[in-house]
Amino acid sequence: MAASINGVGGVGFGGLTCSTKTPLPSSRSSSFRVQMSVPVEDKKRNYTLQKSQEAFNAALNLMPGGVNSPVRAFKSVGGQPIFMDSVKGSHMWDIDGNEYIDYVGSWGPAIIGHADDEVLEALAETMKKGTSFGSPCLLESVLAEMVISAVPSIEMVRFVNSGTEACMSVLRLARTFTGREKIIKFEGCYHGHADPFLVKAGSGVATLGLPDSPGVPKATTSGTLTAPYNDIAAVENLFNSNEGEIAAIILEPAVGNSGFITPKPDFLEAIRRLTKENGALLIFDEVMTGFRLSYGGAQEYFGITPDLTTLGKVIGGGLPVGAYGGRREIMEMVAPAGPMYQAGTLSGNPLAMTAGIQTLKRLKAPETYEYLDRITRELVQGILNAGKKTGHAMCGGHIRGMFGFFFTEGPVHNFDDAKKSDAAKFVRFYQGMLREGVYFAPSQFEAGFTSLAHSPEDIQKTVAAAENVLSKI
Numbered sequence: 001m002a003a004s005i006n007g008v009g010g011v012g013f014g015g016l017t018c019s020t021k022t023p024l025p026s027s028r029s030s031s032f033r034v035q036m037s038v039p040v041e042d043k044k045r046n047y048t049l050q051k052s053q054e055a056f057n058a059a060l061n062l063m064p065g066g067v068n069s070p071v072r073a074f075k076s077v078g079g080q081p082i083f084m085d086s087v088k089g090s091h092m093w094d095i096d097g098n099e100y101i102d103y104v105g106s107w108g109p110a111i112i113g114h115a116d117d118e119v120l121e122a123l124a125e126t127m128k129k130g131t132s133f134g135s136p137c138l139l140e141s142v143l144a145e146m147v148i149s150a151v152p153s154i155e156m157v158r159f160v161n162s163g164t165e166a167c168m169s170v171l172r173l174a175r176t177f178t179g180r181e182k183i184i185k186f187e188g189c190y191h192g193h194a195d196p197f198l199v200k201a202g203s204g205v206a207t208l209g210l211p212d213s214p215g216v217p218k219a220t221t222s223g224t225l226t227a228p229y230n231d232i233a234a235v236e237n238l239f240n241s242n243e244g245e246i247a248a249i250i251l252e253p254a255v256g257n258s259g260f261i262t263p264k265p266d267f268l269e270a271i272r273r274l275t276k277e278n279g280a281l282l283i284f285d286e287v288m289t290g291f292r293l294s295y296g297g298a299q300e301y302f303g304i305t306p307d308l309t310t311l312g313k314v315i316g317g318g319l320p321v322g323a324y325g326g327r328r329e330i331m332e333m334v335a336p337a338g339p340m341y342q343a344g345t346l347s348g349n350p351l352a353m354t355a356g357i358q359t360l361k362r363l364k365a366p367e368t369y370e371y372l373d374r375i376t377r378e379l380v381q382g383i384l385n386a387g388k389k390t391g392h393a394m395c396g397g398h399i400r401g402m403f404g405f406f407f408t409e410g411p412v413h414n415f416d417d418a419k420k421s422d423a424a425k426f427v428r429f430y431q432g433m434l435r436e437g438v439y440f441a442p443s444q445f446e447a448g449f450t451s452l453a454h455s456p457e458d459i460q461k462t463v464a465a466a467e468n469v470l471s472k473i
Contacts, residue, residue, distance in 0.1 A: 047435050049082060051095045056080040076423070077430045077442045087114035089453035092439055100439035101458045105449040107441075108256075108288050108313040111372075111401060112362045113453025119317050119358045126354040132346055139353035146360050147315065147323065150296050152305045153284070157325030158334055159348045163287035163312035164192025166322035169342045170308050171196060171250070174281045176340040177330050180247035184238055186229040188258035188415025188445075189251055191285050191310075195220040229255060229414040230263060232270045239278045248281040248308075249274075253298035256288040256447035258415045260404025262397060268304040275307075281330070287312035287322070288447065291360065293400050294369055301399065314363075317355025320346075368452065372401035375459050376450045380405060382463030390470040392425070401450045418445060425473060432469035438462050 059066035067073045067081060074081045085095045090113055092102045105111065112119070126139075144157050160166050171194070175181055183196065191197040195216045225242065227234035229251070239246060249271060255261035275282040284306040289298040291314040299305055308326035315321055325331060335341045346352075362368075376398040383405055387394035395412060396405025406412050407422035407429070426444045433440060438461075440448055 047098060048096050049080065049094070049098075052083045053080050055083045055095060071441070071443050071446065074442045076444070077427050079431065081442075082434070082439075089113045089115075090451055090455065090458050098437070100434070100437050101454075101462055102439045103448040103450065103462075104439060104441050105451055106313075106318055107446075108292065108449050109316060109318045110453075111292060111314050111449070111451050112317075112359055113451045114318070116317075116358075116362075116453075118362070119355050122354050122358045123351060126350050129350065131351055132349045134345065137348070137350055137353070139350050139357065140348040143315070143353045143356045143360070146357065147311070147325065150360070151286075151290070151309055151311075151325070152296055152299050153307065153309045153327070154325035155328040156331035157323050158331070158342070159353075160322040160324070160342075160344050161320050161346055161352075162192070162322045163285075163310065164194055164322070165344065166287065166310040166312055166324045167191040167197065167250070167285060168194035170283055170310050170324040170326075171248070172342065173324070173330065173333060173340050174248035174250075174283060174308065176333050176338075178247040178279070178281060180245055180280075182223040182225055182242055182246045184225045184227060184235060184246060184249045186251050186255075186414075187226050188229060188261075188418065189255055189285070190257035191250055191252075192287075196224050199224045199226055228416065229258075229261060230267050231414065232267065232274075235271065235274055239274060239280075244279070246278060246280045248283050250283040250285055252285050252288065253302060253304070254289050254293065254399055254402065256402065256404075257445065258418045259406055259412065259421070259445050260397065260402060260447040261412055261414065261418065262399065263302070264413060268302050272304050272306070281308060282306040283308045283310070285310050289402065290314060291363055292402055292449070295363055314359060315356045316352045317357075317359035319352040319355045321352040321356060362452070369400050371452060372450055373398075375454055375456065376401055376403050378456075379403065379450065379459050379462060382459065383466045386463060386467035386470050390467065392470055393422075402447050403450070404447045406444070428473040429466075429469055432473060433465060436465035436469060438465050 056066050065073050072081050083095045084092050086093050087102065090102055092100045102114070140159060147157050148154050158169070160169060171183060174183070185191065185197065185199065198216050199221050225238050227238060235249070251271070253268060254263065272282055284299055286297045286299070286309050290311040291297060293301040297309070299309065308324065308330060310322070310324045312322040315323060332338050333340045380396050380398045380403050384394050384396055392407065393409045394405055394407055395410030396403065406418060407425045408420045410417070412418050421444050423444055430440060430442065
């Protein structure tokens with residue numbers, strides 16, 4: 001008998017107001033019923049995850065591990081996943097009625113805040129016309145023009161449905177254009193779950209402590225070469241030992257899937273030089289950093305222009321989306337203009353395009369990235385100061401609306417450095433912060449995200465909560 005979950009409904013926000021403008025101040029036979037609509041008065045009781053526990057017990061019988069993406073399972077932080085009921089602005093509410101300040105942001109897309117009124121209004125109007133056409137629509141061209149005008153490397157763009165799909169497609173394109181098969185990726189960097197990338201990968205692979213994934217044929221990964229992030233000598237050695245065989249280097253220009261790690265001075269410039277000298281393409285995976293570090297992404301922020309770029313998350317405004325783009329001569333290899341085949345049933349669907357258009361419009365407003373930089377700096381510095389005050393070894397950093405911290409003296413320049421972080425202490429900190437009403441990513445090896453909806457009060461409450469928790473662990 002399948003488990004059932006009934007009573008889906010909305011959470012009352014108890015007087016919460018969110019500006020729509022940029023803010024500048026079991027057994028298999030068991031069954032159960034979860035009331036997901038949470039009355040406002042229930043939120044005042046003590047912190048409990050009873051309903052989430054019941055929901056998770058049922059989900060374990062329905063989905064592998066009870067989740068649809070591994071890192072959500074809370075395996076590295078203990079306890080069971082928290083089942084969310086609703087989101088608004090910078091806050092989330094779970095099915096037990098607990099409220100959280102959210103620094104996951106749906107893993108990055110919610111840069112203007114969750115359930116933004118203007119985005120929802122635009123989506124409602126678009127839905128009146130239909131949710132998917134399966135044919136070209138004007139919205140695709142509107143968003144394409146916005147992306148091309150914003151991102152320095154992109155002269156043409158192809159929309160897909162996820163970051164994984166974008167990275168899988170751009171790899172095929174790089175091999176087509178160069179006539180070579182080998183690629184270089186960096187240890188701890190995650191480029192989706194396509195077979196060639198599941199070699200010393202980050203994100204959920206690192207979170208769960210998994211080796212390279214079973215089910216991936218050796219032949220599929222034989223052309224994947226790896227080097228430590230920020231290690232130019234290692235990259236030079238790979239080019240020397242594989243002369244004329246490397247199609248491309250793909251990397252996160254600022255790493256978000258080993259925790260948050262920034263490039264050393266001149267690292268990206270050296271990578272750009274090496275690819276040009278060796279006839280290889282440079283691919284920036286900006287699924288996380290695109291439109292988050294600046295309107296033109298990490299490549300605009302760092303002043304390094306790759307040949308190809310992948311995007312996702314922000315450009316869909318919270319709906320499933322991905323994209324890859326680059327120099328016209330390379331992109332014209334993509335079918336139907338060229339021989340490299342790639343297709344998608346829901347690619348360029350009107351809902352994702354609408355949400356993306358509205359989100360990018362908002363990001364172009366004056367002071368957007370200055371605001372993100374200011375609140376994120378205050379957040380990270382406040383947490384690090386709290387760590388120092390309470391006697392914990394910590395390091396961390398941020399760029400605009402992306403951040404991270406580690407329980408180690410640091411510095412952290414690559415995945416091996418990141419693994420020196422005190423994982424057990426992170427678990428205690430994480431669980432303590434949940435009880436304080438703060439939701440970070442349930443992994444030491446994931447970046448955090450702020451949004452335009454985060455207020456100075458959110459930051460102050462988070463820092464105060466962090467000091468309280470750190471004083472007790």
